[in-house]
Amino acid sequence: MDRLSGDERSAPTQILVVDDEPDIELLMRQKMRRQIRKGRYAFDFALNGIEALEKLNAPRDPPFDMLVTDINMPKMNGLELLGEIAKRNAEVKAIVVSAYGDMDNIRTAMNLGAVDFVTKPVDFEDLETTIARTEEHIRTWRDAMHSRDRLRALENELDMARTLQQSILPGEMPTSHRYEIEAHMTPMREIGGDFFDIVKLENEHLGTAVADVSGKGIPAALFMMGARSVLKGTAIGANEPGTVLAEMNQIIEQDNPNTMFLTLVYMVYNPRTGEMRYANGGHPSPMVVGGDGTCSELAPVQGVAVGLDANAAFEEGTATLEPGETVVLYSDGVVQAKNAAGEAFGTERLKHVFEGRPPAGAGEAIRRIEEAVAAFSEGREHDDDLTILALRRRPA
Numbered sequence: 001m002d003r004l005s006g007d008e009r010s011a012p013t014q015i016l017v018v019d020d021e022p023d024i025e026l027l028m029r030q031k032m033r034r035q036i037r038k039g040r041y042a043f044d045f046a047l048n049g050i051e052a053l054e055k056l057n058a059p060r061d062p063p064f065d066m067l068v069t070d071i072n073m074p075k076m077n078g079l080e081l082l083g084e085i086a087k088r089n090a091e092v093k094a095i096v097v098s099a100y101g102d103m104d105n106i107r108t109a110m111n112l113g114a115v116d117f118v119t120k121p122v123d124f125e126d127l128e129t130t131i132a133r134t135e136e137h138i139r140t141w142r143d144a145m146h147s148r149d150r151l152r153a154l155e156n157e158l159d160m161a162r163t164l165q166q167s168i169l170p171g172e173m174p175t176s177h178r179y180e181i182e183a184h185m186t187p188m189r190e191i192g193g194d195f196f197d198i199v200k201l202e203n204e205h206l207g208t209a210v211a212d213v214s215g216k217g218i219p220a221a222l223f224m225m226g227a228r229s230v231l232k233g234t235a236i237g238a239n240e241p242g243t244v245l246a247e248m249n250q251i252i253e254q255d256n257p258n259t260m261f262l263t264l265v266y267m268v269y270n271p272r273t274g275e276m277r278y279a280n281g282g283h284p285s286p287m288v289v290g291g292d293g294t295c296s297e298l299a300p301v302q303g304v305a306v307g308l309d310a311n312a313a314f315e316e317g318t319a320t321l322e323p324g325e326t327v328v329l330y331s332d333g334v335v336q337a338k339n340a341a342g343e344a345f346g347t348e349r350l351k352h353v354f355e356g357r358p359p360a361g362a363g364e365a366i367r368r369i370e371e372a373v374a375a376f377s378e379g380r381e382h383d384d385d386l387t388i389l390a391l392r393r394r395p396a
Contacts, residue, residue, distance in 0.1 A: 012042035013135055014062055018052040018069040018081065019045075019097070031124040041131070049076025053084055056092065066134055067094040068127075071105050079105065082112035093138050095130055097122060103237025107251065110233045117233070133171070170198050174206065178271040181206070182362040183389035186370070193220035193262070194331045194385035195228055199235045204271055207235040207244075210329040210389050211264030212283065214305075223260045227252060227306075231266070241266045241279035245306060245314040249281070252307040261307035265329055274321040274393050279314045281306040284332050287350065289365065291324040293358040295351040298327075324358070326365050326392040333384035337373045345376050362390040 017028055025045045035041045044064070046052035053076070056064060067085070071078035078096055085092065096109040096117045106117055115137050116130050173181050183196045193213025201207050209231060213224045227248075234247045244266055252261075265286060267278040278286065278298060282305040285297040301315040321327055330350075337345045353372045359365035366388045373386065 011062055012036075012039050013066060013131075014064045015041055015043050015066045015068060015131070016052060016055060016064045016092070017043055017045050018047075018049065018067065018073070018078065020047050020070065020073045022047070032128070035128070048073045049078065049081035049084070052076075052081055056085070057088075064092050065138055066131065067092050068097065068131070069094060070097045071102070071109065079108055079112065082109060082114060086113050091142075093134055093141075095127075095134055103234070106233045106236060107230075110229045111251075111255075115229070117236075119236070129172075169195060174198060174200060176204070176271055177394065179206075179269070179391060179393050180362045181208070181389070181391045182366055183210075183387075184366050184370070185385060185387040187385050193224040194333065194387040195224050196329070196387055196389045197228055197231060198389075199232055201235070201239070201268065205239075206269045206271065206391075207266065208269060208329060208389055208391060209235075209264055209266045210283070210331055210387050211262050212331045212333075212385070212387070213262040214260050219258065219260070223258075224262075227262050231264075235266070239268065240316060241268055241277050242303075242314040242316040245279045245281050245303065246312070249306045249312055249314070250310050253310040256307055259308075261305045263305050263332075267327075267329065269321070269327075269391060271393075274323070274325075276319045276321055276327060277316055278319075279303055279316050281314065284330060284335060284347075287328045287330070288319070288321065289326040289328065289354050289358055291322070291358055293354040293356050295354060297347070321391070321393045323393050324395045326359055326362060326390055328365060328369070329389040329391075330369070331385060331387040333386040334369065334373060334388065336384060337377050337386070338380065339376055340378050340380065345373055349376065359390075359392070362392045365390040365392065 017024065028043060029036065032041060044055060046055055069078040069081055082094055094114045096114045097120060098105050098117060099120050109117065116134055118127050118130050169185060181198065185194055185196060193215065194211065196210045199207035211227065213220050213227060230248050230251050234244050238244050238247065263282040265278060265280045265283040267276055267286065269276055280301050280303045282303060285300055287295050287297055289295050298319055299317050301317040303314040304312045335345055335347050335350060353369055359368060369388055
């Protein structure tokens with residue numbers, strides 16, 4: 001069985017760690033000792049980009065699967081190393097380590113092909129989660145590239161797009177005594193490009209997003225993966241939702257030969273106060289479910305689809321989520337779901353889903369919306385992805 005494919009590994013994932021700190025090897029081997037003993041990971045180390053390139057270019061069996069590199073190093077820094085790797089079209093996938101808030105370098109690293117990042121000081125539990133997520137990305141990408149040579153029908157291509165789409169979605173939700181959060185995406189048969197993301201920010205704040213990419217199939221899935229990386233990198237470096245969407249919009253518009261775009265709503269949540277700050281790029285407004293089950297939309301804010309106009313401005317709105325209330329972010333596939341008569345589910349039906357009986361949790365909120373849409377659609381296949389993210393502030 002190939003490495004990093006299927007449910008079992010025949011060899012450890014080969015990881016090259018590049019850092020000029022001389023004690024990083026000892027620290028990494030100590031923190032990852034259980035995974036090393038289990039044969040999950042095999043590590044090698046380099047002190048700078050030049051030494052790393054020598055190891056990457058040397059004949060090696062098995063080759064490196066993954067690179068974990070610091071950015072600031074002597075002789076050749078991490079960004080220069082990523083640039084050299086990109087020139088060689090190497091298959092090794094990179095995670096970068098950077099100072100918290102170093103947005104310029106993080107953005108540059110993502111543009112050079114890095115698939116994820118961690119911030120200093122390194123939380124090794126977070127690093128292990130990031131490595132596992134990157135393993136899944138590598139596995140999905142290799143399987144997709146292998147399958148691409150054998151594609152003979154549209155259905156195979158759509159299956160690959162679904163896999164790519166699912167591979168970037170967060171697997172585990174953050175937990176807190178102050179809130180609970182759940183999200184679910186149901187892809188349509190003919191792939192679109194919905195995604196959701198949850199970003200941990202400073203002071204326990206959360207960045208949450210639901211987005212819908214234009215187009216279908218492989219192009220939409222690949223554009224979605226790039227858009228998600230840009231969103232995550234931008235969110236780490238900015239506290240204001242309007243600024244996040246504006247920077248994201250400029251980055252995507254600058255390198256967008258196919259004129260693709262996405263709609264999204266991005267919200268920063270303060271779990272201590274319940275404050276929600278949000279910006280909207282042409283997406284349905286989030287819905288707040290009150291303690292009595294009544295629903296209301298957040299006040300609309302100005303914003304257009306991301307990727308079309310580099311000079312677009314994005315207003316911000318603020319609201320407070322009270323204890324026991326739930327905010328729901330969703331894609332337009334929810335309200336545009338149709339029944340046999342061609343009638344859309346619509347916003348008003350969504351507002352009545354919880355009438356008289358508020359959800360007891362975030363997961364229940366998602367389940368009841370999905371059940372209401374399914375009952376209305378009478379078993380019809382959806383024309384668009386259905387994506388729902390629910391965040392509930394726990395009662396005091």
